[in-house]
Amino acid sequence: MRIGILTGGGDCPGLNAVIRGIVKSAPENVEIIGIMHGWKGLVQGEYMKLTGDDVEGIHILGGTILGTSRINPFRSEEMRTKLEENIKKLGLDVIIGIGGDDTLSVTAKLASMGYRTVGVPKTIDNDVSNTDYTFGYHTAVNVGADAIDRLHSTAKSHGRVIFVELMGREAGWITLEAGLAAGAHLILIPEYPMTIEEIIGYINRRMKDKGYMIIATAEGFKPTELENVVGDKNHIDAFGHIKLGGIAHYMAEVVGERTGYDTRSMALGYLLRGGTPTAFDRLLGTRYGVRAMELVLKGDFGRMVALRGNEIVSIPLEYGIATKKLVPYEYYKLAQIFFG
Structure with missing residues (x-):
């Protein structure tokens, strides 16, 4: 055979x-x-x-x-x-x-x-x-949780809002479990959209009380106000999927402009699926x-x-x-x- x-x-x-x-x-x-x-x-x-x-x-x-x-x-x-x-x-x-x-x-x-x-x-x-x-999922969650763990000290030291982007086109499993394990203060996943105003409401309350915030967001998350997910629409694979990426940067820009908070973003991307x-x-x-x-x-x-x-x-x-x-x-x- x-x-x-x-x-x-x-x-x-x-x-x-x-x-x-x-x-x-x-x-x-x-x-x-x-x-x-x-x-x-x-x-x-x-x-x-x-x-x-x-x-x-x-x-x-x-x-x-x-x-x-x-x-x-x-x-x-x-x-x-x-x-x-x-x-x-x-x-x-x-x-x-x-x-x-x-x-x-x-x-x-x-x-x-x-x-x-x-x-x-x-x-x-x-x-x-x-x-x-x-x-592969278990490894990705561990890598994601470790990265979020490490961002807490920076966010707290500088009084920042940090959006962390993790993989997840239609399902938010990695973002949910890595975020929950690492103590992210808000978790945004494709299955449960929020408006930008709702997100800012969470941020304002957290910043007033604690002075810093970590937000875990799946790459496929789309705030209600957006018509399409954030990604490269000119890059479509053989199965019709656009190349996702950039929602954390987009949200950090919008939140920074509307609130005046020091906002940053980080996309973990391929780190989640690489390595041992x-x-x-x-x-x-x-x-x-x-x-x-x-x-x-x-x-x-x-x-x-x-x-x-x-x-x-x-x-x-x-x-x-x-x-x-x-x-x-x-x-x-x-x-x-x-x-x-």
Whole structure:
């Protein structure tokens, strides 16, 4: 049996642990082909053979040894044709797609076309549905919380309002949990918009009482007054997403102008998904990889591995991409106790 594995979308801590888990748990009669640079590699025929020696110790490393990209092979008939030609040329019996909603949607599309596929959910945003956690998320929350921790002393020393921007296009999980853990005084996430005046109201009360403020904001947060999210509308990826970024800077400018407070902004950006994965993400990635191989060996295709409680289960691929897992109001309501 010949299995092709690939990593698509943004890099995140734990990807190498998944790769290692798949390769190390493969029996001797199974050959693992690592597709380079996600779906782009399968379109262009870029690959490498993977053995146990190739993945030795990689679970402690960030990023992905296979490289990644945001290519949608179904955007054109030419790309689709090359994709299918290379699947046949490489003699791939199974494809394991490791990625978020976009990568998994392609994996599911191939399954619907009759190809044997298995999906492994990956996104630091933690917004893949029907799984408790995705690997990389835990690391991102820890990095975000540490950064916010460090900003408290500066904000307090200078009497500043600091907006800290964290990743989260449609779901505010990272911002909520990092902000809550680090004691941010206001948390702004896409699921629960606020007006600029409401935000300024929180700021005025906090500044009058305490003299400084830290505001954690997700990159996909949009104040009610804005028609669109803040980002580079000229930069749109293969799946139709604009490049987000800049909401913290925008809010700091607006608040500074309207209140006269010394306002600053910081975007954590790629820091959240770079570097060494936490022990939790190493273990989760490893367990996902091993379970994915088990599904392949059982012939259980068109499935996605998922975490339910402490068990690694499998669900239909379409269940993982059906909806976005958003922050429930009860959780946001808990965070509101500590606003101000």
